[in-house]
Amino acid sequence: MPPPGPASVGWWIMADLDISGAIAELRSTFSDIKAVLDEERLRADIARLSEAAGAPDLWDDPDAAQKVTSQLSHAQADLKRITETESRIDDLEVLVEMANEEGDEETQVEAKKELASLQKLVSELEVRTLLDGEFDELPAVVTIRAGAGGVDASDFAEMLQRMYLRYAEQHGMPVTVHETSYAEEAGIKSTSFEIDAPYAFGNLSVEAGTHRLVRMSPFGAAGKRQTSFAAVEVVPLFEQVDEIEVPENDIRVDVFRSSGPGGQSVNTTDSAVRITHIPTGIVVSMQNEKSQIQNRAAAMRVLQSRLMLVKREEEAARKKELAGNIAASWGDQMRSYVLAPYQMVKDLRTLHEVNNPSAVFDGDLDGFIAAGIRWRKRQQQETED
Template identity: 70%
Template sequence: MLDLDLNARIKAVRASYADIAAVSDLPRLDREIAELEEQAVAPNLWDDPEAAQKVTSGLSHRQARVKRLRGVESRLDDLDVLLELALEMEDEESAAEAEAELASLESLVQDLEVQTMLSGEYDERSAVVTIRSGAGGDDATDFAEMLLRMYLRWAEHRGYSTKMMDTSYAEGAGIKSATFEVDAPYAFGTLSVEAGTHRLARISPFGSADKRQTSFAGVEVIPLLEEATEVEIPETDIRVDVYRSSGPGGQSVNTTDSAVRLTHIPTGIVVSMQNEKSQIQNRAAAMRVLQTRLLLLQREEEAAKKKELAGSITASWGDQIRSYFLYGQQLVKDLRTGHESSQPDAVFDGDLDGFIAAGIRWRSLSKDD
């Protein structure tokens, strides 16, 4: 007799999915998709490239979310059929398949549940992630490259599209900095909890004394805005430098001065782009990122001023968010949520979902306090 009772778990998944579908408001998403589809086929759509990008991006993101939501419902119905077949035929192979499918759906619904907590103004947008090495010499630049690979692997596991925008290689190991785009619905809201200072403690592979080395890297996450028209930047406030794109070891990967570095003189913000084919494209991409950073800086200053006027400034836990221990104990621990993993190799290979979900829940609870 085949012992397979998954009814309670299936019922729990269905209940969670029903709540998620209600919060997501599928009828509203369907209406928005219909409106955007109508705009997308307009003959003059690309007369305004920025507006066209906004339409096509909004359409693809909503279509992807609806497909994901309705896919869960369809898979739950198929699971009922598979489970019924396994019990009727006492088929152990079908039973194992049903259990595996249920586990997959539980994980997916948990992911969707976390996504419902993302209600910020820019949360549904794609993300631009910048990683910079900090204190620690070669260990820090190597650590920055480890983090770059970690986030790219995380995106790859989830089927998200990524695009490198700029990379500055270190003279020794690793990278000084790297900027890349993650094009997926809610990429910014999801990855924004990764922003902050990351710390690595390990026996340095670059020293000869076998001593423990601590190094740091910073992660910045901003939303990808199709246009940042709220921020006007006078040409006199920008210094533009052009140079040749380069790869590891300083080898030239471009024979023209197509890379662009923009420096916003009043704030000191620097944005570099070298991965587009032309100087014009790199400058446009760099300007869009600069505008976004200035817009967010403006919002942060306004929010800080409001808190100051209200007399409600509270102490922060600081920028350091996570520690990675690769000596003695093998451990990755988030300092805000307490979430940890004893498998740092898996984390560096992109197994970040647990940390990200815990971070989103922590932030949601912090807002409610």
């Protein structure tokens, strides 16, 4: 304690917490976000969907009913996020004023924590406004295939499958696993699953590419590092693809029994379906439904979605070629997961990295996805300029 005297008078009085500039910047950014998300449009959509959800014959068509209730739920969640964020910014200003009036250190600490929380939330909302691509609002079909690396690659593919399923679970996104082909020793050869939520494609499309794992192999010689690869494909799932016709002569349909790990039979009939599109070589397998007819219909929907995306990509490539500006693709090894000799996950496009691979494999992908969306937007703007 300092000695009494003029120089020490009021030494214990806390300085005012001055974060007014940060709050003003936060409010300005949020105002722009609110304009893009269009609160009035959201309210109108909720009114329209609520009326549709209350129709007495809604569940006569379960698929249509599910779509209406899902859209309503997500619109309500978006509106709630906007109104609660605005309310929290207002409350933060009051909290800062209270902290300064009362000279309360605990309240100041609370205000700083709330500011950091709101900055993170507004940043996430801002990323949402960048999802303005033609297909960004659609659900997604994610396909993972083991690449080079033997058993480690199969195991890595299964790790990635779990990672994306956990991500979807944490964000309340319904998932339907279409097909999984298990490897003989460990892991999976491939898997395909649908994430049926608005903007699933917009968010997860930045995950497409080649993923690399470096670790001490649990399957090989002790003390030896192993590098393995897996490919992730993400396509939008279209509700209907009338403009894509698939002639019967262009496809080969094979039926087989659904199976689980190790080839264990889980179905006594040949209900699983594999469709091969002969001109492109695209293969779609489906074993989730109980009947062969249902699996074939679901597989055709996914095939048409993939063909639609191929068609659009070819059109975009032709336009770039005619314009004399052929941009490089994202390329291989878009992300590295290193477990030995150090711990790190790094995206090689955005340079976003974390030192906690366990959290990433447990579905903590928000940072990588946000960085990927921002990176993609910058690439698009540079191309347009």
